[in-house]
Amino acid sequence: MSGLIDLYLQQFKTSLAAMLQYRAALVIWLIGQILEPLIYLVVWTVVSQTQGGSVGGFTTGEFAAYFIGLMLVNHLTYTWIMYEYEYRVRHGSLSFALLRPVHPIHSDIADNVSSKVVSLPGMFLAAVVLGLLFRPTFHFVPWAVAAAVPALVMAFLLRFFIEWCLALAAFWMTRVNAVNQTYFAAMLFLSGQVAPVALLPGWIQTTAAILPFRWMIAFPLELLLGRLTPIQTMEGFAIQGAWIGLGWISMRIVWRAGVRAYAAVGG
Amino acid sequence: MTDLAIHTLDLHKEYVVSEREAGIAAALRGLVRRQTKMIPAVDGISFDLRPGEVVGFLGPNGAGKTTTLKMLSGLLHPTAGELSVLGRTPWQRERAFLQQITLVMGQRNQLVWDIPAIDSFELNRSIYRLSPADYHHTLDELTELLDLAPLLHKPVRNLSLGERMKCEVAAALLHRPQVVFLDEPTIGLDVTMQRRIRSFIAEYNRRNEATVLLTSHYMADVEALCRRVIVIHHGRLLYDGDLSALLRSFTADKTIVVQLGDCSNDLSAYGEVVSCDEGTVTLRVPKGETARVTSRLLADLPVIDLTVEDPPIEEVIERVFEQGAP
Numbered sequence: 033m034s035g036l037i038d039l040y041l042q043q044f045k046t047s048l049a050a051m052l053q054y055r056a057a058l059v060i061w062l063i064g065q066i067l068e069p070l071i072y073l074v075v076w077t078v079v080s081q082t083q084g085g086s087v088g089g090f091t092t093g094e095f096a097a098y099f100i101g102l103m104l105v106n107h108l109t110y111t112w113i114m115y116e117y118e119y120r121v122r123h124g125s126l127s128f129a130l131l132r133p134v135h136p137i138h139s140d141i142a143d144n145v146s147s148k149v150v151s152l153p154g155m156f157l158a159a160v161v162l163g164l165l166f167r168p169t170f171h172f173v174p175w176a177v178a179a180a181v182p183a184l185v186m187a188f189l190l191r192f193f194i195e196w197c198l199a200l201a202a203f204w205m206t207r208v209n210a211v212n213q214t215y216f217a218a219m220l221f222l223s224g225q226v227a228p229v230a231l232l233p234g235w236i237q238t239t240a241a242i243l244p245f246r247w248m249i250a251f252p253l254e255l256l257l258g259r260l261t262p263i264q265t266m267e268g269f270a271i272q273g274a275w276i277g278l279g280w281i282s283m284r285i286v287w288r289a290g291v292r293a294y295a296a297v298g299g
Numbered sequence: 300m301t302d303l304a305i306h307t308l309d310l311h312k313e314y315v316v317s318e319r320e321a322g323i324a325a326a327l328r329g330l331v332r333r334q335t336k337m338i339p340a341v342d343g344i345s346f347d348l349r350p351g352e353v354v355g356f357l358g359p360n361g362a363g364k365t366t367t368l369k370m371l372s373g374l375l376h377p378t379a380g381e382l383s384v385l386g387r388t389p390w391q392r393e394r395a396f397l398q399q400i401t402l403v404m405g406q407r408n409q410l411v412w413d414i415p416a417i418d419s420f421e422l423n424r425s426i427y428r429l430s431p432a433d434y435h436h437t438l439d440e441l442t443e444l445l446d447l448a449p450l451l452h453k454p455v456r457n458l459s460l461g462e463r464m465k466c467e468v469a470a471a472l473l474h475r476p477q478v479v480f481l482d483e484p485t486i487g488l489d490v491t492m493q494r495r496i497r498s499f500i501a502e503y504n505r506r507n508e509a510t511v512l513l514t515s516h517y518m519a520d521v522e523a524l525c526r527r528v529i530v531i532h533h534g535r536l537l538y539d540g541d542l543s544a545l546l547r548s549f550t551a552d553k554t555i556v557v558q559l560g561d562c563s564n565d566l567s568a569y570g571e572v573v574s575c576d577e578g579t580v581t582l583r584v585p586k587g588e589t590a591r592v593t594s595r596l597l598a599d600l601p602v603i604d605l606t607v608e609d610p611p612i613e614e615v616i617e618r619v620f621e622q623g624a625p
Contacts, residue, residue, distance in 0.1 A: 035428045042425035046411060046418050053413040053454070127374050128409040132426050133397035295376035295390055 039134060043142035051150050062151055065107055066158045072226060073099035073166060088231040093169030097257055098228055100162050105253045106225065107155050109188045111144055114215070117199035118208045121294065130291065137196065137283075144192070173258035179265055183252035186272045191248040193279030200283075203290035218243070224250030244275045303383075304478055304510035305348040305371060310380035312341040312366050312534075340366040342534035343380070350477070353504050353511040355525035355542065359620050363534040364514045365404075368480045371512070372402040384478055398427060401476040403468055405483035410455045416466040417451040420473060427474035434473065440506075441469040444499050461492035468496065472503060479503070481513040485520055497523050518612040532620055549615045549622075553589045555582045557596055558604040569596055578603075583610075 051058060073096060080092040090098065120126040129136040162168075198215055201208045220226050221236065222245035229240050229250050240246040251268045254260050260268065316338050319329045341363040348354055358364050369375040370382060373389035373396065382389060387396040410419045424434045442448055445465045450458060458466065468484065481500065485493040497520055504511050504524075515521055521528060521542065528545060530538040538545055555570065562575040569592050570584035584592045589607055596602060609615075 035425070038428075039425040042422050046414060046422045049414045049418055050411055124407055125409075127369075127402075127404075128407070130374055130392065131372060131397060131400075131402055133394040134426050292376065295374065 036138070039138060040142045043139045044146045047143040047146040048150060051147060058151065059154075062154045062158070065110070065151075065155070066103060066162075069099045069103040069106065069225075070162065072102075073162070076227070077166065088228075090228060090231070091169060093167055094257075096162070096166035096168035097170050098253070100159050100166070100168055101253050101256055102225065102249065103162075104155055104159055105184065105187070105249055105256070107151065108148060108184055109191045109248055109252075111192050111195045113140055113144075113192070114195050114199040114208070114212045116140075117202040121202040122206070126294065130294075140196070141192065171258040175262075176255050176258045176260065176265070179269075180252050180256040183255050183265075183268065183272065186269070186276060187248050187252045190244060190272060190276050190279055193276065193283050194244055194248075197279065197283045197286050200286045200290040203293045219245050219248075222246060223248055224253065228254075241271075244279070247272045247275055302350070303347045304350045304352070304385060305346075305512065306381065306383045307347070307367075307371075308345045308381035309343050310341055310345065310367070310370065310382055311339065311343055311378045312363070312370060312375060313337045313339050313378045339534050341370070341377075341531075344531060344534070344536045345380075346529050346536065346539050348510050348512065350510055351504070351508040352527065353500070353513065353524050355521035355528040356512050356514045356531070357521065357528055357616060358514075358531040358537075362531045364531065365482055366534075367531070368402065368482050368512065368514065372400055372480050373397070374402075398474060399476055400478045400480065401471040401474070402480040403471045403482065403484050405464065405486035408455075408463070408467060410463070410466055410470055412456050413454055415452045416447075416455055416458075416470070419455070419466075419470055420451075423470055423473050429474060433475075437473055437475060438469075441472060444502055445469055445495070461488045461495075464488060464492070464496065468499065475507055475509075477507070477509055479509050479511045481511060481515075483515055484513070485515060485517055493517060493520065500524055518616060522612055530616075530619055537619065545619065546609070546612065546615050549618050550609055551586055552583045552610060553586055554608045554610055555584060555589070555593060555596070556580070556606045556608065557582065557600070557602055559600060560603055564600060566596075 076087070076090075076095040076099065077092055080087050080090065080095055085092055087095075117126075120129070126136075129139070195215075198211060199208075201211050205211070221232070222229075222240040222243055224240075224246065229237055229246055232240070240250070247268065251260075251272065255265060255268070314337070315335050317329075317333050317335050319325045319334055344363075344367065356364050356367070366375060370377050371384055371389055373384075373392040376390045385396065385399055387393060389396065389400075410416055411422075420438060423429075424431075429437075442451070445468065447465060447469060450462050450466060455463060455466065464484065472479070479500075484500070485496050488496065500511060500513070501524055503509060511524070513520065513524060525542060527540065528538070528542045529536065530545070554573070557566070557580045558578060559580060560578045562578060562580065564580075566572055566580050566582060570582040570588070573581040573583050575581075582592070593605065593607065596605065
């Protein structure tokens, strides 16, 4: 265990050092992360104002709170592993990872967490600025805010496992961009990024409840904003837990099969 | 078998490759039905290496050298045949196995590009769970042998190719592997750096009694490091034995370099004239004729200087590839 902690600390330091080498790229990436929810925020603010200050139970201030919260939740759960794997497999850098006596997922997790630590102050600053500009209405429910912390950790794990699993498509496909595009399109709608899930048509809400996307973003976000009842919260945790279990098992199976495929064709 | 560092028997590796004819119609047909073909990359090779041996693994491009190294290091699963490295099955990639081997590929990097090499070394320390004492001891040794001190704290991207390669080699050996697979470790390096890497490999082998399997297109690497060579071509074993014996059996000719002062004399009666440059004539003669031709040249012509040489090793190996096993 101490070996693994040392590995995480070292990988964390290495990733941090590598990231800080490119300050401009870091700032541009942050702007991109802020821009997307900002666009939705502006659109929904305008819609709400033209509808007399409220749409589907969301006031203009609640929309602002939702999308500012979304920016933070998305940042804390985001991974870029799906873009990485194609490169690793095609350029053979995965070979070095396979020759090391440690599973490559550890360095990916540490790398991901370190990037969040580096960019989190920037995200908080952006949240404060957007808060001053858009005047969000937060309904803080202490137990819900406390419950949002484990929900966020579970959302991160769920997103990480599912996306790591999909990233492994690179073992079989030369171009995995099609997979990535499809996944992110579904994610955009069903995780509550374009609009709160409650505002979507009934059948999309049902689909969102069945698929994992909602539990990666919308669930911890709605919990943070105090929009869920204790029963809905318990249900959410149970579904998140089930998806994490499924994601973990799938990841192990797909990884083994993927490495076998890689070992069959070389890299 | 367990006292062998590497054991292979009738090793095969086949790749499935897709193929299609040229043109739009074939491309459209390929959408519906892919045509594939099995390509044997390694076709039944067998060899053993004892602990501490340094063996040259030779063959032209596409001979199956890298595929074999990847099977030995556990990156590829053999299609058929027996394979064990340090008594373990490489493709199972057990932790204990990976702790004892390394693969250096001259054209690929494992160091993190944007940060100093020392940070990547620290990462390797934690990956291989080296104690601080062992790590610092090995690092000091590698720093001294490879003259790394001025390079360790510069970002890897700012290093020259040779400097980077020295750091790559050091990163790959920090955990003191017992089996070292080197795939073109000196490719693209200048002569001085090649020599440096070469002498380092010899020293590493001497100090650690490590087994080294080396592929290189630079015959100087092989000549300096390997008494034994394994030659493969089209995935098959052509030769396994002493480098000197291979050179002897494939060196049918000798080269005589005669310095005459000018090129006015026609020396074709003495042997095949390879070149004539500013009064220095290079002749190729059958090995058995060397003494007779040399005395005739000395007797007949105003020779200023004369040397008898073996043909360059590259030429001999090329002949091995062309003609097959002796």
